[in-house]
Amino acid sequence: MPNVATISRGIYKPHLQIEGNCSLSGELKVSGAKNSALVLMIASLLTEEPLIINNVPNLTDIDGMVDILLAMGVKVKRNLDQINIKADNLHHVELPYELVHGLRASFFCIGPLLARLGKAKIPLPGGCRIGARPVIEHIRGLKALGAFVTVEHGLVSASLAGSNKRLKGAHIVFDCPSVGATETVLMAAALAEGTSTIENAAQEPEVQDLAKMLNQMGAKISGAGGPQIIIEGVKNLQGCNYKVIPDRIEAGTFLLAGAITHSKIKVAPVIPHHLSAVLQKLRDCGCTIQIEGEGIIIIPGEITGVDLTTQPFPGFPTDLQAPFMALLAIANGTSIVTEKIYENRMQHVAELQRMGASIRLQGNTAVIEGVPQLSAAPVVGGDLRSSAAMVLASLSAKGTSRVEGLNHLDRGYENLESKLNKVGANILRKGS
Numbered sequence: 001m002p003n004v005a006t007i008s009r010g011i012y013k014p015h016l017q018i019e020g021n022c023s024l025s026g027e028l029k030v031s032g033a034k035n036s037a038l039v040l041m042i043a044s045l046l047t048e049e050p051l052i053i054n055n056v057p058n059l060t061d062i063d064g065m066v067d068i069l070l071a072m073g074v075k076v077k078r079n080l081d082q083i084n085i086k087a088d089n090l091h092h093v094e095l096p097y098e099l100v101h102g103l104r105a106s107f108f109c110i111g112p113l114l115a116r117l118g119k120a121k122i123p124l125p126g127g128c129r130i131g132a133r134p135v136i137e138h139i140r141g142l143k144a145l146g147a148f149v150t151v152e153h154g155l156v157s158a159s160l161a162g163s164n165k166r167l168k169g170a171h172i173v174f175d176c177p178s179v180g181a182t183e184t185v186l187m188a189a190a191l192a193e194g195t196s197t198i199e200n201a202a203q204e205p206e207v208q209d210l211a212k213m214l215n216q217m218g219a220k221i222s223g224a225g226g227p228q229i230i231i232e233g234v235k236n237l238q239g240c241n242y243k244v245i246p247d248r249i250e251a252g253t254f255l256l257a258g259a260i261t262h263s264k265i266k267v268a269p270v271i272p273h274h275l276s277a278v279l280q281k282l283r284d285c286g287c288t289i290q291i292e293g294e295g296i297i298i299i300p301g302e303i304t305g306v307d308l309t310t311q312p313f314p315g316f317p318t319d320l321q322a323p324f325m326a327l328l329a330i331a332n333g334t335s336i337v338t339e340k341i342y343e344n345r346m347q348h349v350a351e352l353q354r355m356g357a358s359i360r361l362q363g364n365t366a367v368i369e370g371v372p373q374l375s376a377a378p379v380v381g382g383d384l385r386s387s388a389a390m391v392l393a394s395l396s397a398k399g400t401s402r403v404e405g406l407n408h409l410d411r412g413y414e415n416l417e418s419k420l421n422k423v424g425a426n427i428l429r430k431g432s
């Protein structure tokens with residue numbers, strides 16, 4: 001029985017106990033993409049018919065989205081990695097701020113709600129640990145489609161303007177290629193009257209996945225994956241049976257687990273071109289990359305430092321910046337990492353420093369002098385991808401580390417420790 005003193009020292013906080021100096025071998029299985037699955041679940045609001053989504057990862061973010069759909073009267077059934085959704089009785093409620101704030105994708109419901117019900121009210125998601133994360137592009141897009149939108153008391157209210165029964169097709173030019181804004185407008189415009197064009201659209205694979213599923217539901221969308229997307233609005237969408245793409249960020253994290261432990265491993269399934277920028281950086285670091293169908297094999301050599309800057313797709317993804325920095329912390333030579341997407345995504349730097357990394361931080365640029373090995377320490381992941389960086393650093397460090405911040409990790413990595421343990425890691429989940 002823990003006494004008061006041990007509890008107050010946080011001994012029983014959920015954490016991973018990770019043995020360092022580890023060697024991995026074998027194949028790591030990649031789950032379905034979190035960011036795709038979330039938005040595909042939202043797209044189910046666009047039809048009364050049943051929709052089946054396969055390859056949905058078992059994550060707390062997905063649990064949160066299920067709760068949101070249930071709150072709006074949607075029927076949801078889950079069986080392993082399959083979700084059955086039927087939004088025939090869709091009724092809108094004002095989503096509690098805690099749900100929206102904790103799960104940014106929930107704000108994207110505004111597009112389908114407006115298209116299906118003619119009105120929507122959703123609290124502004126607000127900022128989060130990694131940055132301010134505005135939604136002005138989403139709102140500008142919806143206004144262009146003919147919605148009347150107000151923001152008052154932290155609540156975004158959108159309705160069809162005047163006597164309009166449907167949104168109206170429009171030409172929309174985004175100031176920045178926001179993934180969420182592109183997805184919000186894509187869903188709203190799919191049921192609008194007339195043709196819409198999105199310029200400077202986000203080109204991320206998750207946007208392409210959404211467009212592909214919408215087309216399978218009867219939408220008429222072309223150009224997704226490029227900077228210009230054209231959407232010919234239709235009156236109704238149907239149900240469909242769809243499979244989520246593999247998670248490129250989880251796959252990238254696994255490749256980095258191979259690189260940081262100097263272990264040859266295979267990561268599958270993946271869509272290799274979704275990871276082009278990451279694979280290039282791994283090659284530049286001295287890793288050999290072999291692509292075999294839906295699998296990628298990494299054969300790490302001597303790791304040397306590289307410079308990288310995060311960018312919208314097809315550039316280097318911000319979501320892999322922290323995990324990649326863990327690798328650069330033990331590379332030969334100097335690396336410079338510049339974060340261009342989020343203003344506060346360097347929380348892992350202080351934790352890596354606690355493990356012996358030599359990093360100077362100037363604003364959003366980190367200058368990393370590689371050291372031969374990190375040393376184990378108790379560390380805390382401050383956001384989803386920092387937590388993953390801590391796990392990677394711990395796998396290669398000397399000694400046994402303790403990684404807290406599992407509430408973040410569990411949002412985006414399905415069974416991370418059991419997947420890594422299957423290929424040779426020694427990770428114990430404790431205190432939960």
Ligand code: UD1
Pocket residue numbers: 035038104105131132133134135136137138176177178179180181202206318319340341342
């Ligand atoms: C999505 C992903 C997230 C990823 C991010 C960037 C989901 C659920 N999440 O988030 O994992 O890190 O893409 O690849 O899919 N911006 C504005 N105005 C806006 C909207 C965004 O200036 O109205 C800026 C943001 O501040 C940020 C950049 O655009 O600097 C990218 O944001 P965005 O693409 O919107 O990210 P999300 O869709 O929220």
